[in-house]
Amino acid sequence: MYSRLPPTYELLEALEAPSAPTPPSASPPAGGLARLLWIGFIVALVATLLGGGALAVWRLWLKHPVPPWSLRAFEAFLATAAACYVGAGLARTRSVLARLRNPLRWQAREMDRQRAAEDALLRQLARIPPAQLEARQRRVALQLRLWEGAARTAGLLLALAPAAVVLASAWRALPRPEQMVPMLLWGYGVMLVAGGASYLYLHVQCSRPLRRLAYVLGEAARMNAELVARRAQRAAVRQEA
Numbered sequence: 734m735y736s737r738l739p740p741t742y743e744l745l746e747a748l749e750a751p752s753a754p755t756p757p758s759a760s761p762p763a764g765g766l767a768r769l770l771w772i773g774f775i776v777a778l779v780a781t782l783l784g785g786g787a788l789a790v791w792r793l794w795l796k797h798p799v800p801p802w803s804l805r806a807f808e809a810f811l812a813t814a815a816a817c818y819v820g821a822g823l824a825r826t827r828s829v830l831a832r833l834r835n836p837l838r839w840q841a842r843e844m845d846r847q848r849a850a851e852d853a854l855l856r857q858l859a860r861i862p863p864a865q866l867e868a869r870q871r872r873v874a875l876q877l878r879l880w881e882g883a884a885r886t887a888g889l890l891l892a893l894a895p896a897a898v899v900l901a902s903a904w905r906a907l908p909r910p911e912q913m914v915p916m917l918l919w920g921y922g923v924m925l926v927a928g929g930a931s932y933l934y935l936h937v938q939c940s941r942p943l944r945r946l947a948y949v950l951g952e953a954a955r956m957n958a959e960l961v962a963r964r965a966q967r968a969a970v971r972q973e974a
Contacts, residue, residue, distance in 0.1 A: 736860040738865050741872075744854065744949075745946055748851065748945055749850070774818045777810050777813040777817055778930070780810045781807065781923065784803070784806060784807045785923055788803060791803075851952075858950075859956075861957065863954045863957045863961065866950050866953050867950075870947050870950035877943040877947060880943065883935065884932045884940065887928065887935070889928070890928075891925070891928035891931065892921075892928045
């Protein structure tokens with residue numbers, strides 16, 4: 734008797750769930766601090782991007798003088814983002830050094846953890862019809878292509894944003910070169926970092942889980958199809974006997 738295929742989000746949660754509870758001693762004590770610093774980095778980076786965009790519109794488009802306090806606020810947000818980023822990296826130094834000392838051990842543990850979650854999900858999907866699994870796999874693959882395309886598009890747009898501002902302002906009077914070059918360097922630096930961060934975030938949070946789910950659905954469909962074929966073959970042999 735066949736079972737109902739769970740929703741896609743439940744399947745993703747089953748892949749991300751650990752196979753066994755992690756002991757308290759194995760978890761790094763600075764994990765919560767690293768998470769808080771990473772959240773602070775994201776908030777400060779968003780504030781920096783919004784502030785930089787507002788300053789660019791105020792100076793280049795509206796041709797108004799920039800208040801000194803706005804430049805100080807932009808620099809403060811940028812420094813806060815850099816400090817939070819460095820702090821988050823330092824909070825994870827112990828785990829990063831352990832991975833660098835023995836990368837094969839860390840990779841093997843990660844593969845075993847993912848394999849255990851995938852095996853548990855395969856057992857859960859043992860009674861699902863192969864056609865239903867293949868249909869869900871095609872939908873997941875379509876969503877995967879959409880997310881990857883969105884990540885590439887967002888990164889490309891953020892990387893080309895400073896050049897687009899320069900081209901848009903070329904119809905008007907451009908600032909002097911000694912004023913334009915530092916502004917372009919700051920703009921490209923911020924936009925490239927933001928584009929890379931957005932692409933990495935979408936890849937880790939969306940593309941990689943969907944890719945794993947598509948793989949598990951394909952394996953489950955193949956295994957269930959083989960089981961159905963074996964049962965049909967056994968039934969045919971019994972009828973002939």
